[in-house]
Amino acid sequence: MLDLPAQLTVDYTKCTGCRICELACSAKKEGLFNPALARLKIVRYDDLGMDIPNVCGPCDEAPCVDICPVYAMRRDPLSRMTYLDEDKCILCKSCAGVCVNGVIKLDTSRMRIIKCDHCGGDPECAKACPTGAIQYGSISQSTIRGRHGKMIHYLKEIERTALAEQTDGEK
């Protein structure tokens, strides 16, 4: 049987912004409760009444791999998931800066890069999500892949309007 690669997919229309996923992630990975150390991020827009989960993948391109100067970040050719080799990492933080989803972070207390690894194929966030806004499965199985694309557009739109505001309408 062909084992199709699985990905984390999100449906922001289902996300309530409760951030249980962030807590579950930090509880599993760190044994602590600290959303700042979670490998995913919920961005809440209280003014728009909307919450957007940001998880690692699925990215068409992997800027974190491209930018790494010491090849510490590698990409699995089948699953297209990226992984960090901590032994090679020189803490230049380029990956944290370049990640479009903002889910590669620097742990300032222990000085290391923290990054999602899909919990080795059984991601805690997807299990903890009470509404099914975060799911884990193969892309072909996923009916919500298209929505992720919408989310990207939505984020770009926010950026565009913010820029337009800054430049005071000058295009």
Add this chain to the structure above:
Amino acid sequence: MQVGGYAGKILRVNLTDSSFHVEPLPSEWVREYVGGDGFAARMLFSELKPRIDPLGEDNKLIIATGPVTGTLWPMSGRTVFVSKAPLTGIWGESHVGGFLGPELKYAGYDLLVVEGRSDEPVYISIEDSDLELMKAAELWGLKTNEATAAIKGRHSDPDTQVAAIGPAGERLVRFASVIVNNARAAGRTGMGAVLGSKKVKAIAVRGHKALEVSDHDEFVRLAKAAHKRVRENGQAREMHKWGTWILTSVKQTIGELPTYNHRTGVFDGWEKLSGEYIRPRYTISDRACFGCSLGCKKVNYVREGPYAGTFGEGPEYEGLMSFGSLLGIADFPTALKANQLCNGLGLDMISTGATIAFAIEAFENGAIDESIADGMKLEWGNSEQALRLLEMIAKKEGIGKLLAEGSRAAAKSIGHGSDKYAIHVKGLEMSGQDGRTHRSIGLSHATAARGADHLRSLVTVDQLGYQEVAAKRWGRDKLPEIVDPYTEKYKAAAVVETENVYCIRDSMIVCWYSVSWPPIFWLDDFAQVLPVVTGVDSLGSTDELHKIAERQVTLKRLFNAREGIDRKDDRLPTRFTEEPMPEGPGRGQRVNLEPMLNDYYKLRGWNLKNGLPTDETLQRLSLEWTRTGVRRE
């Protein structure tokens, strides 16, 4: 002693000399008070001088969290604001959801205490150990959502949690609220006016630290099982779908939907205020507070009509009631618009609606005339007028200046017998319940520390007739009277037990809906998880938790007693004790408060004559130190 769950520190901000102080959380407080409301009661009683002006420099505002705040335990995002209340002059507290409390703990503090008074507008900025008072002159006058956006923008961090007051708080409207996350309100008793009097526009918090519990693996196991219970609970699923709007039809069915300033309990237009009507027409998304798998918040948008374009989170049932049935308005867009205005201007929606209802009834009966009402003919069911009055209250303009003092004070200055239309207890306007068709809430309203309060001891088991739950909790011998909403018998037993459990809930702090109808969690669940979080074994005994709760209730009572409260103040408006319910299922019912009060005092160990705690009670609860006011450690 290493105690899990807590951040372990208290942060004090003194505005008079612009200084910050960090002190350790006294470890003995954990055993005696658990957290949240308990810590705040302990602190406010010993640090406030009696009879001070709530809007003066000597008052303090405490923002408290509990041991589970910011952890994986379900519905643990709650925070409490505690102060001497501007609206009532007694114990004031207001709980709020959202994300402020967890963020405060991630910044490293269990409690934030705001003291003194600033000369010019400031906002308090807390980012871990970076503590600053920032100038806020350009934020003064902004609505809460505008101030929140401006501060988040200034910090360039969307996760900065902001608690802000609006123009109403700045102008010291007695029932001004504090707004968190644009739409979560610490509404009741006027906490916004306390911040306004101190010239604090907002509190901004951001934290990056971690919280550790005593037994991590066991706690995560319990928390996951608890989340599963929430997700599988039928009532919780309904709540996720309808929010608190589910209550409108329940209240109408049992004849307890406050209508025309509590004159009656049934409302002709109730369908338009029910979840079934609202959700398909107006709701665009569901949201949740921190760590909540229930998710009762609704975001709504009005597409057409006079309020087209109105967008916002909320209102809750209480908001629908206070700008709906209470004013005779059967229109959701009006309630949503009122909710948006109240949140933006920083007003408590319950007190605002109730004060307007008071004015309308006083006008109807000739106590107010058109010269006082700025040429308006005050009337029921007039949306435009209600919203105009709301804005006048926030601006303290015309009749709004009078109403901004609250219905009790307004009735006093108007005179002409208008006090019987001011529906309040101890100065706090009544929430959306009615003791006539639900006796135990009558006792709750009369005895709750902050006034006519629906959150400290509302018993739902009797109201909805859950016989089995009642038998298990209070003994089969008390059936059937204890589940009969129309009799006073045994109601004090139900109220005392429920109030105790809610005290622990408010100390942990978890949300109301985790113990509501029928409860997902109760005291034994809290007794199971508290020792795992804190490592303090004594918190694993339900008897001990009952004692801690009694201590908290009695301490709040002592605080109020110091301000002159005794049995004569534990009363209900004559509307509930003398005017029988005119129509509906509860027709002819009224509240006979005295026997319930006697039972309540007996169970609490308070003196029947004056309603004050006896010496034996103080000794049993280790509260003898309150006799001298301040315990010397």
